[in-house]
């Protein structure tokens with residue numbers, strides 16, 4: 074097996090069981106491992122630390138499969154890890170509430186770069202790293218064994234693959250082609266999901282528990298659902314008897330499915346609007362018109378992608394939160410999220426604090442929101458905790 078030797082003292086993160094080794098920590102690569110090939114990781118004293126997949130193009134040069142240098146990486150390894158991840162989910166009894174949830178959550182399930190989401194018997198996978206791509210056949214074969222009834226579809230059409238030097242692709246890996254729409258349920262709500270073309274693997278499964286927890290804030294309210302995607306919080310709001318729901322998204326396609334989702338839940342379209350456009354502009358438009366709302370949901374896409382775009386992203390969060398705070402009536406509810414992994418919850422709170430000062434309003438956090446149980450986060454991998462939110466009362 075080819076070997077990678079780390080610079081002195083750069084093994085610290087490995088000893089703390091963090092699964093990433095950055096290219097700057099590598100002293101020497103013995104041989105020329107191909108992208109994704111398994112390498113033995115050694116410290117500068119030549120002591121073995123574990124096995125990982127090598128990715129020559131990425132800043133994350135190695136993603137660690139195991140901290141046991143004796144373990145063998147192959148189909149048996151992937152079978153064990155996937156089975157373990159699935160058993161953990163079974164243990165959480167998610168099936169009672171929904172038929173759509175995450176089965177493999179990448180690093181946090183000991184499978185860096187591998188995402189597997191379950192949508193009513195269709196498994197939708199993403200292979201995001203060179204290592205995941207290298208072992209795709211074995212991973213799919215393990216999935217087939219564990220889920221003999223399920224079809225498997227690949228959604229590796231994700232830009233992060235370019236950082237790993239991988240091309241974008243999607244398509245059937247096993248079984249049937251998914252239908253254009255799969256019906257999923259979350260509690261007593263149904264959603265159509267387009268796993269072939271929708272965002273991520275088709276649906277924002279990571280917001281499931283937050284959709285449930287926020288349902289109590291919408292009754293009799295005039296609700297502005299910003300960055301609505303296919304309905305999500307808007308459907309929860311109307312199902313909880315909101316007075317009116319205005320959904321905004323920049324994509325006409327997702328708004329079409331959003332409308333279908335309101336219909337699927339037998340909700341009256343008289344109370345719903347679907348506005349296609351830029352939330353940053355719409356919030357200003359509502360401000361200029363003197364509109365007011367009782368509740369506003371802000372669930373933007375990731376606004377901070379890297380350290381170099383941190384300040385610009387932060388300004389984006391501040392902008393929409395400031396506008397939303399101003400648009401809320403006294404006593405109104407702001408439900409605000411950030412899915413930027415680089416933004417710590419305390420920093421996100423600071424953004425809302427700055428916005429409240431500029432808006433000259435008092436803002437009280439009444440609930441902290443995070444990630445659902447199926448999106449497990451390994452305690453040694455804090456990067457896994459990317460989604461955070463607050464429910465705030467604006468006084």
Ligand code: SAH
Nearest residue numbers: 277280300301302305322323351352372374
């Ligand atoms: N809340 C949703 C998920 C939101 S994802 C749910 O629970 O399902 C973010 C959404 O914002 C995407 O649908 C994307 O199309 C949309 N979007 C991105 N930038 C936007 C912008 N500037 N204005 C409006 N919508 C935007």
